[in-house]
Amino acid sequence: MKKMNFKSITILFSALLIGIWSCSSPKTEEKEEMKKEIKFKVKVQEVPVGDQTAKVFHLENGNGMEVELSSFGAVVSKLVVPDRDGKSENIVLGYELIDGYDTNDYYLGATAGRYANRIAKGKFEIDGTSYQVTTNDGNNHLHGGNFGFNRKNWDAEFIEGEESMKVKMTYTSPDGEEGFPGELVSTVIYEMTADNKLLISFEATTDKPTIVNLTHHGYFNLSAMKEDILGHELKINAAKYTPVDNELIPTGELKAVAGTPFDFNTPTTIGARISEIKGGYDHNYVVKEQHDGQLTKMAELYHAGSGRVMELYADSPAVQFYSGNFLDGGLTTNGITYSQYMGLCLEPQTFPNAPNEPSFPSARLNPGEKYSHKIELHFGVK
Numbered sequence: 001m002k003k004m005n006f007k008s009i010t011i012l013f014s015a016l017l018i019g020i021w022s023c024s025s026p027k028t029e030e031k032e033e034m035k036k037e038i039k040f041k042v043k044v045q046e047v048p049v050g051d052q053t054a055k056v057f058h059l060e061n062g063n064g065m066e067v068e069l070s071s072f073g074a075v076v077s078k079l080v081v082p083d084r085d086g087k088s089e090n091i092v093l094g095y096e097l098i099d100g101y102d103t104n105d106y107y108l109g110a111t112a113g114r115y116a117n118r119i120a121k122g123k124f125e126i127d128g129t130s131y132q133v134t135t136n137d138g139n140n141h142l143h144g145g146n147f148g149f150n151r152k153n154w155d156a157e158f159i160e161g162e163e164s165m166k167v168k169m170t171y172t173s174p175d176g177e178e179g180f181p182g183e184l185v186s187t188v189i190y191e192m193t194a195d196n197k198l199l200i201s202f203e204a205t206t207d208k209p210t211i212v213n214l215t216h217h218g219y220f221n222l223s224a225m226k227e228d229i230l231g232h233e234l235k236i237n238a239a240k241y242t243p244v245d246n247e248l249i250p251t252g253e254l255k256a257v258a259g260t261p262f263d264f265n266t267p268t269t270i271g272a273r274i275s276e277i278k279g280g281y282d283h284n285y286v287v288k289e290q291h292d293g294q295l296t297k298m299a300e301l302y303h304a305g306s307g308r309v310m311e312l313y314a315d316s317p318a319v320q321f322y323s324g325n326f327l328d329g330g331l332t333t334n335g336i337t338y339s340q341y342m343g344l345c346l347e348p349q350t351f352p353n354a355p356n357e358p359s360f361p362s363a364r365l366n367p368g369e370k371y372s373h374k375i376e377l378h379f380g381v382k
Contacts, residue, residue, distance in 0.1 A: 040165050040194075042158055049099045055156045056098055057167045064088045065196045065379065071156035073101045074111035074149065074169045074188050076218055081196060084307030084381040089224035091308065093343040096333045102151070106327065106338075107217040110150035111188055111202075112143040114173060114180050115363070116215040117284070117320060117352035120249045124355035126181065126209045126364070133179035140247060143217070145178035149186070150217070159189075164199075166191045175208065182208030182367075196379045204371040211363040212371045213350050219324060219343030220310060222303035228341040229324065230271030233302040236264040236321060238285035242351060252357050254286055267302065270323060270344065280325035280341070284352050288317040291350070291361050295374060299346050302382070313376040314348030317361045321346060348375050 039062035047054050047070075054072035064082035069075065079092040093108050095101055104110060115133075122133045122141035134145030143150065154169035166189055173184040184206050191199040202214040221229055241262050242250040257263040261273035262283065274280055287298050298319045299312040312319070322345040329339040336342075354360040365371045 042160075042165060044158060047098045049153070050102045052153045054098055054153060057156070057158060059165050059167075059192050061165070061192055061194050061196070063194060063196055065192065067190065067192050067198060069156075069167050069169075069190055070098050070101060071154045071169055072098065073104060073109075073151060074154045074171070075101055075104075076109040076190070076198075076216070077101070079198065079218070081308060081379040082381070083224075089306075091220060091222050091224055091310075093219035093221065093225070093338055094333060095331070104150050106219070106331070107143055107150050108219055110217045111154075111169075111214065112217045112347070113149035113186065113212070113214040114144050114178070114184060115141065115211055115213045116143055116217070116347060116349050117213065118142050118247075118249055120247075120353050120356055122179070124211065126211070126355075129181075131179060131181060138247060140249060148178065149173075149214070154188075161191075164191050164193045180210055182206040182210035184210060184212065184365075186212075186214065188214070198377040198379075200375040200377075202371070202373040202375075204365065205367075205369070206365050207367055209364065209366050211355050212365045213354070213363050214371070214373055215316075215320075215347045215349045216375055217345060217347055219345055220301065221343045222301060222308040222310065223306055225336045225342060227305075228339075229344045230269065230274065230341055231303070231305075232270050232344070233267040233304070234264050234270055234321070234344075235267045235300045236285050236319065237296070237298055238287050238319070239265070240286040240289075242284040242286065242318075244283065244352075248282055248352075250284065250351065250353050250357065250360075252359065254289070257285075264299075264321075267300070270341075274323060274341075281321050281323040282325060284318050284320050284349070286318050286351075289361070291317055293372075295376070298348060301344075301346070307381040309380045309382055311376075311378040311380075312346050312348070313378070315372075315374045316348040316350060318351055319346055319348045320352070348373070 041060040043058040045056040066080035068078035119141040122135040154171040156169045159166040186204040189201045261276040301310045351360040354363040
């Protein structure tokens with residue numbers, strides 16, 4: 001095990017959250033202030049990753065939730081939330097040491113970009129000009145290429161708030177990186193709230209017409225990796241999905257999920273019908289057929305044993321449900337081997353291969369425009 005040398009600082013602060021309760025009668029009116037002190041804590045470390053130095057932020061909200069963020073890959077390396085008995089445990093897959101993210105072929109907890117998901121043959125056109133980007137998934141492009149945003153060291157800073165804590169990360173991708181046109185300046189803000197929410201906001205600007213699709217690629221397991229995810233109950237609020245070919249490229253169709261093993265409109269255990277899906281779930285669920293910019297509840301994940309619930313909200317048109325099919329047992333973290341189905345991903349996004357399907361929501365970004373994408377993860381118990 002490589003020894004980590006780091007500098008660390010710790011900041012403690014608190015916020016007063018004030019609630020007002022009132023009652024009235026024909027003769028009297030009384031108001032009572034209810035005050036609850038929420039204690040936030042942040043520790044910032046500098047950790048070597050190869051020949052670079054990553055900033056690692058450990059945030060605690062005093063309500064049983066902790067988040068660890070690394071500037072290398074703009075990664076969520078740990079996400080700790082309480083179960084129904086108040087026991088807080090990590091519920092995302094990650095590497096034991098931060099320098100493990102220097103490879104991160106599984107994209108554990110990473111920011112995927114410039115283009116999350118797949119582009120057929122790594123080819124697309126903009127205004128009659130053809131572009132060839134890296135093909136790193138057989139014949140196709142996946143998640144930004146060989147050195148996508150998951151393998152970049154982002155500039156990062158901590159931002160203190162009264163009722164939340166934020167970490168802002170920025171990366172400038174030069175024109176031509178991995179074959180993409182235009183210099184792209186991207187930011188992601190991770191915000192942890194006092195009421196156990198993780199809010200993720202992406203923005204990007206370009207100096208040439210280009211394509212953008214940024215998302216968070218976290219692997220969730222609400223049992224805290226005590227079992228695989230096949231017994232988790234999942235609900236996805238989507239009437240359609242995009243069928244794929246044998247290389248997992250969408251065919252261009254939108255197909256109804258009703259009456260198929262893809263239907264999660266009512267809570268269903270992931271393992272109930274997974275054997276009917278060749279290779280397991282790795283499909284784009286259509287929540288909206290076009291961008292509308294509205295935050296929408298896309299999915300809800302529940303683990304009966306722990307009582308943990310995760311609600312997923314986003315303003316993108318779709319969400320990719322991936323059941324961890326390619327986890328192959330090649331990584332062990334804290335004594336837990338990440339074998340098939342040990343974690344699942346719910347990746348809000350525009351559609352895979354959208355640059356080559358005119359009927360799909362556009363992934364184009366022009367100079368003078370701002371790309372924006374918001375994701376919210378709400379944690380609770382039942």
